[in-house]
Amino acid sequence: MIELFHNDMSVCSAKVRIVLAEKGLGWKSHTLNLRAGDAQRPEYLRLNPNAVVPTLVHDAKVVVESAVICEYLDDVWTETPLRPGNPLARARMRLWTKQLDEGVHAATGTVSACIAFRHQHMKKSAEDLKRYIDGIPQPERRERIQKAVEFGMDSPTFAPALRRLDRLIADIERALTDSDWLAGESYCLADAAYTPYMIRLEHLGLGDMIKPRPRIADWTARLFARPSFKTAVADWFNPETLAVFEAHRESAREKAARILKA
Numbered sequence: 001m002i003e004l005f006h007n008d009m010s011v012c013s014a015k016v017r018i019v020l021a022e023k024g025l026g027w028k029s030h031t032l033n034l035r036a037g038d039a040q041r042p043e044y045l046r047l048n049p050n051a052v053v054p055t056l057v058h059d060a061k062v063v064v065e066s067a068v069i070c071e072y073l074d075d076v077w078t079e080t081p082l083r084p085g086n087p088l089a090r091a092r093m094r095l096w097t098k099q100l101d102e103g104v105h106a107a108t109g110t111v112s113a114c115i116a117f118r119h120q121h122m123k124k125s126a127e128d129l130k131r132y133i134d135g136i137p138q139p140e141r142r143e144r145i146q147k148a149v150e151f152g153m154d155s156p157t158f159a160p161a162l163r164r165l166d167r168l169i170a171d172i173e174r175a176l177t178d179s180d181w182l183a184g185e186s187y188c189l190a191d192a193a194y195t196p197y198m199i200r201l202e203h204l205g206l207g208d209m210i211k212p213r214p215r216i217a218d219w220t221a222r223l224f225a226r227p228s229f230k231t232a233v234a235d236w237f238n239p240e241t242l243a244v245f246e247a248h249r250e251s252a253r254e255k256a257a258r259i260l261k262a
């Protein structure tokens, strides 16, 4: 049996759900409320000591880290392979997925927290907020979230994170000059992995980064038209979270335009 401990709108969770959907696999859902600190509870830390989602449990075997989970799924269920057969294309795929772990995911987390999630955190009592922040095991992530909650889009971390994402978008636009998909002529784990990050940009009011770039605009339209996008991403949209994004989208759009023009 496949079980997934995940969160409705977490990008890393959506990444794994997309792979499960693309491969047509059934799974049992365990949802966590991240803002309530569910990922920090002792029983969850036994599965995932990093206090993050997702965690896959396959026949009682635990696998953590979304990129590792996606490759694990592709290793175990070899029908509908999602990694290119060609070694060079496979290396390209890994260069994309590696970038997520080496800065793009953190930049997305920073931007999301500075624009939107801080407003959810600020509704907590001072004690609950402190408990949540203190419960983040990684010092770097703890500081990032602390600053986002305190300063929002004026946090010193906001502009560099936004510029990192803008550079990513430019890199993707360039990569799509040579091929229809990120790593070559077929949809692969890299395309699946970036899908939730692209919809997050739209949700945050940062879609203007994508619009003027025709290849990435076409690629995202193709990603969002796949059946896996509906079942693994859109069907999990949380109306309360969408409302938080909506409330802060316009100010984020204006602020981002100013930063990226400078």
Ligand SMILES: N[C@@H](CCC(=O)N[C@@H](CS)C(=O)NCC(=O)O)C(=O)O
Pocket: 010, 011, 012, 013, 034, 035, 037, 039, 051, 052, 053, 054, 064, 065, 066, 067, 101, 105
């Ligand atoms: N490198 C990890 C990152 C996981 C991660 O950062 N997950 C976020 C949601 S996308 C999380 O669980 N955050 C915990 C929190 O918000 O308390 C992976 O790819 O699985």
